[in-house]
Amino acid sequence: MPPWRELFWQSRRLAAVLGTCKTVLALVLCCASACLDGAGAAPRHPLDPLAAEELLVIRDVLAASGRFSQNTKFAWIELEEPAKSLVERFEPGHGFPRRARLAALDFGRRKSFAVTIDLTARRLDAVQDLDPLQPGLTDYDLERARQILDSEPKIKDALVRHGLDIPGATSKSVRELFLGVGEDPALSGETGRLVRVLFISDQDAIGNFGPVLDSVMAVVDVHGGRVVQLYDVPGVPNRKVPHDIFDAQVRGTAAPAKPLRPVQPQGANFVVDGNAIRWGNWRLRFGFNVREGLVLHQVRFDDDGRQRSILYRASVSEVVSRYGDATRAWPWMEFLDEGNFGLGRFSVPVAPGREVPANAVTLSPLLPDADAGSFGRVAHDRIYVYERDAGLLMYFRQDEATVEARATELVVGFLASAGNYAYGLNWAFKQDGSFAFEAELAGQILTKLVNAGKCQGCEALHPETDAGGGGEESRPVPEDFYGTMVHPHVVGVGHQHWFNLRLDFDVDGLNNAVMENEMKRVAASGQGPDSAPYFTLTHRVFAKAAEAKREADDANARSWTIYNPSVLGPTGRPAGYSIVPVENTATIFPRPREKGPAGFTFHHLWVTPYRDGEFYAGGKYPNQAPTHYDDTLYHYAGEESIHDRDVVVWYSLGETHVRGEHPRSRRRGVVFARRDARGPARGLPADAEHETFRAVRSGGFLCQESGTRPRGRGRQAAVTIATGKFPNRRESVERTARNPVRRRKSER
């Protein structure tokens, strides 16, 4: 690890421990600036992110190529990862190929290109005209859209008619939301580079996300320099309403609480070495890019000295939201936060004790940025790593003796601020070899103004009212029909958030299979005491990708296990990783969108054969995707075999927001439970499965091999907490893991 990073972490930890000591803060600032010099060091591993010197190569190769006009913007710059086979064979000290890919947006020629650069040979490898595809939006697109709006008097006139005060340029006094154009049949004839713009009704609040003025909406062609669509209908009179999240009265206050600070007086148990993390039996690599943000690689678990492969690559492959309002300003919406903007680009700095627990360590990756002279910038404190208490690892009581262990888990994640929402996207690793993904949703909902001061849909709450019955046709649609009134004259519009995880599992090797597990209720035959209905587990191994489009089913405790058919447990049962849905929802996207970028929301589980270049459920260029666009998960999952070969699992995690809490924060996730014969942790009894309580909580079930007995007492920690160096300290802190499993007499 470069010395600058050690020094930086040391100062952060000290600051966390000692509070606001000025001396320490001065040291933090000093080291924070010092750390810039060490960012983006030369790559040591084929999957290391683009280094500072490589970004300079990209800049120089592009400049020397003569292929692009002066008015070209370079965006979406990222490492083109080498083939998996090459990466898996890599040995430290050996050479490896380095290539980068990016989008060139030539605004002069109104064209976009996919560009590949060989960094080692310092040459342009390929330039592919993307027509008619459009890469996601850049800051330059939004700036151009703003200028076009300012130069169009019809926009200003419309907004003034709707009660806004615009003494000068529109953008100087009206808050505008610039978005991908979404799915809109009315724009099928447009061939330009489009940006959709919504306007906010409140001109004075601190927060930018006041009620949307949903009677005015514009679509701008950035290439053509014109407004191609102006939606302008009589709407609800503008009025001041309390909505501003920066207003404590709107936000509400929590009851005062004394600080809760996790303290690790002997340091953390994980080690970050370059782009590798070690924690307990876990080994993994990480990267960070503009599009996906955090990416995990080569996730492995040390099983008694055997490095068992679990995942080759894990990432959030797309994030999309959609609104449930049928009026013109809403149904087109398909907010593709990743494919249209970039989760890495949306990432924000976090601080221990604020956005993340006080014992967190933050990391500062180098992000490509063609607007910077060096083609890169250090994105400070974007990745966080911390340990947290995770409840009971196991507990068993018999008479007056108990055996118990408290669990710790390791969290690696980042926070992306995507407009009115922020997403904390976390991977949590557990001592038993299981892991989980969780999405923390925070921020504020999108709202709109209505005439009504009281909830109109509430009449349906009276049992004697036939609100949904006969005569419905003659009634006007209630103003809060598409959402929930969160304040007089303000409706929070119902919507969904969807996350897709791309999980390139390599469980115990490359060749994997996936089976579905379900509880089945059976009516027994015969008569008498043995005829009572019973239940059993059923398993179904998927043969083809098209079969493996499946939904979560709590009622039947459905889960899916990924395993290597050639590496079974001791009884012959597959031992692998089970996806145990915790909570999920069904898509509100209309059926015609199933084949498009948001199509991944139509099923919770997808399994596809591994193919190069298939990284994103919504496709590589989901922005303005044409109707024949076939680079999406729907098209990846065809009739090909997914049995006993390299497969990729995709999990879609949905969240419906209809209740209109304003603002709100919520956590959603999925558990990847280890299904093995070895019990929840080495040395713990296999049939004392800690996961029982977790499975109960999540509605899953156990697919647990039995037969492994507790090992001898007095061994090294049954649950091994890492021994090793903690990077905050200049000197290594070696310590022996405490054995968290102990037998004791009950105090009662």
Ligand SMILES: [Cu+2]
């Ligand atoms: Cu929401």
